[in-house]
Amino acid sequence: MTPPDTPANTDTPDASAARAPAPDRERLLAEVAALPSLPGVYRYFDAQGNVLYVGKARSLKKRVASYFQKDHGGTRIGHMVGRIARLETTVVRTEAEALLLENNLIKTLNPKFNILFRDDKSYPYLKLQRHPFPRIAYYRGAVDRKHTYFGPYPGAWAVKETILLLQKAFKLRTCEDTVYANRSRPCLLYQIRRCSGPCVGLITPEDYGRDVSNAERFLLGATDEVIGTLQAQMMAYADALEFERAAEVRNQISALSRVLHQQSMEESSLTSVRDRDVDVLAVKVQGGRACVNLAMVRGGRHLGDRAYFPAHVEDAAALTADEAEERSSALTVEQQVLEAFIAQHYLGVAPPGLLVLSCPVAPELLAALGEQTGSRITAQHQPREQRKLWLEMAEKGAQIALARLLSEEGSQRERTRALVEALDLVVEDLDALRIECFDISHTAGEATQASCVVYEGHAMRPADYRRFNIDGITGGDDYAAMRQVLTRRYAKVAEARGIAQKAGEMAADAANSVLPKALRLPDLVLVDGGRGQVAMAREVFAGLGLDLSLIVGVEKGEGRKVGLEELVFADGREKVYLGHDSAALMLVAQIRDEAHRFAITGMRAKRASVRTGGSKLEDIAGVGPKKRAKLLQRFGGIRGVAAASVEDLCSVEGVSHDLAEAIYRALH
Template structure:
């Protein structure tokens, strides 16, 4: 097969400079195929177009290239940072891609140590939350006014650490508002988990020492903490203050017990990440274990996508550079390190199951502005940590393969039970609809998507349903199906002999990412945040978009199966809509609840006249149908509740008024008891609210009437 590319593209390749940089390949629909970096752009990119690659994986990718973008940088480290920022932003089809996970949790101690205003006089002033810092679980952006320790691999690890600090150092965990209104100590004081600062049962100076010791413990300076406690205990004993000495003895005993349980007495490492990778059956798992302050906090597993395709392209690049091909495990590990640490603090030491490139470690050091070391053949305690991470990676990968096999079996069972004939089992696509409202209020419809043997939450959509009789579920179903598939049907009529072209959003963040690296070489490239699925609400007649392999979007083609949560009534409404649009009726299936609405007794109702089908309580096909149906119900009801809450408090009406911000809106609602009260108030009454001028009061009155 001869690769055919436009003269314009080949001319662009010929004009590339022999400089380091990053290149992106695009297909005819604007989708990103591959993002790569090179020490020599001209040599690397030219190698793709110099010969026929046949029907190989690399040949299939090159045959799809119609456009190319390149960015020249000043060093290989800059190229690596930009490459992986673009991979995370654009989700190319032929790169190893790790899904963005939720932000890591931290342990927070409120206040800055140099701004606490501790009173060392030993007196007992009125307790202040600023004087007695609080320890808390935290997830989000870091604020310099407070101190943060972590990140931790899970919420459980943070909460366990907080419990340790309560046992040993007895720091408070209550909210500031609770602290300020206590008249007597709470239960935590009674069970010796808090020193009672809210009622002055500990002096600010003593509490400050406990805070400093807790911070030292979290940093791993445990020996220094024990020595300080011992010195204070001996000083109290010499002054015959035996009660205070006994308190410190108990504190030392509790700390020693914790250290023994954590097995860190002889460990010199403070902050270390241990990374182990396992590859099997075309799937990979990277297990990340965290050690913070010398304490092993637990681990987390990550599963990349596009492993096989990306490995084929990487092997081609290595051959073009005349270097030895890297094992797949190394490729996966390096991809994880490069992508994961773009937005996460890098510890001083990385323990890896396989050796990684020096250029990658150099880029991490450049980004974090501190020396980072990577060790792949550790000894002693580090080796034990690595062996544990490798074992966990193998267990997690085995679990994934078993689950995927089970899910694929469910998909196959459903296809066979309904006598469907998809082009390929992996591309079998189901869309399921559900209606949710409260007595006709805040009606919303949901559409959830299942394909590639999994729920694709990035493709979920919500539809606000208006202009119907409240509570009319049939009219709501008609509206959502019409809006979902009207443009698809129109595209089919406009081009009856061809597949409608895919509609793709322009990849967001690419230009910003390029500019960020060019302006601040070596710095971490800011990531583009992905909109939350929960906030997505489709516009009327929103076009359905095709999901690119491994990416988000909705389907441009008709799904293989359209599920509606309901029986004959809802199916009849769906049949009417599809008949009007000229779409295939055989794809519509209703999920009718069985006798007593019991789970496992559901029956499937068909729009094309077939008899109802009962799959059986233990049917794998019914399990999959129930999973998709329940997800549609969950997604609909959460959206409906959020919309209902906005309507009831009236925030959405007030938000639309120019000049009414969050504070003024809160004052209005508090003063008048809700939006109805604001609407019933006169202009003069509204103007009496703090911050509301007479002109703004008139504007508010007009907007609400």
């Protein structure tokens, strides 16, 4: 399939990469010769067990053999083939099954030579909660059939804007059920005409139900029908001389008309019923990077867009181009990126029936997605009229987002280079420079936590962040906390390096390169603190036999002012002031501030858990997240739960008498 390009995973192979020894190569060739001529998926692994590439083929034997029979020379494919130590294959029934399995594996295994689209965030929805007086709410997570969901939306702002519109036009409630059930007078939203006050009986169930029905139809794109219904209702009230109610309906119509006027595309008579739910995808490739911009149209309304930046575009494009012989024509990089996005993105998100694309994609891909969802999916890459306007907007968005990314990455690369030069670091590959930074956080010695954040490939790597709970020290002793976290982080690193050195009789640097990433020593270790913290770090590293020159402390400047920080070294060098406008200091401050933020958020969460006693409920067998939430909601917090009797606890949905007794015993 397609391969990608983000700095975090750009382990670009070089000529010195470890190659499979001759016996392994002979074994691989024997395995390839025994492969069947059937559709399937293949995976390549290096000597350390890392996944290099995942691909699909109509004929496994023909496709896999092509990697080993051709002379790829010093190309990217040649570098990858030289690192293959093991292969795995899975035979499937059809090419569609192979395509779906391939992209499932790509998302799961994160191969180094596949185009990767990483997006851990789920899409937000607008939820219409089932209730005699339904509530509209922002929702993110798995959807179920119990409630009605509209979306997905490209971002939280789009959901909140829609909720605000529904409040203005239909006055639907947004309050939690527990708040709704305990109100004795209308809230502020009623006073500012954003809610009809169902909590205190200021609207009948029939009238509220009519507003809910109109809101649902509006969200589904039937705007003309909704406005027509409201106009008829307004005239009926006027004929019955109920002018106040007629004026309220008139205000609803005005609110909806303003929104439709703001989004001129919704007013267009060109928007057909089929165009109510459309995804518009535009791809832009430049400077070795790529951007896919996804614009969403739901219910005929343009909800906004979101940009995605794949990893490993250049490496993956080279490999996929070599596979193009299975297609009738060569693939452009844009097509490869777009196909990778569609295959990976829509594995977890059901696509709408129509995709408007900036370039064509394989019909087999659309057929596979349709087979997965059980519905027909069509694509159009040369649209006209309204769809053309949507695509032009998406293409412009992709161009702007990619230009911004390239500008930011260029700036980050220069900061990395400036730091390497300022500290005289010996780094073979600037793109692979890895920095780990540590910070300690607590409140008067309570809930002490240490954070470790990682900077690699010119960007912060949240997936590699770690938090450490600090125990067994005197509260507020930051030096002891730093000693503990550094020992816990690097003791295993030192042990693994020693084992690798003895096994291969190699130097420390060489041993470091063959270890898994989690056990490798970084190029630089930053600690947030001055001479005291650096002395503690030096003590830990000396005890573990690690290089002291890696340790750098970030000491606050005079008056603790930002931009006056000085760098303190563990190997005896004089401390250095880089200058307030130094690119190197900007990078150090960026990493240090991220470590501080990550430590503080962890400490606050831990402190809140300790103070509220929430962990007490978590430790009770049979009390999961949902029951815990219901208990806390029903009794107003852990103290209320502790004060409740067994009978009171039984009144909570899902809590049996035996479980209520267990909860009571645990809290007393």
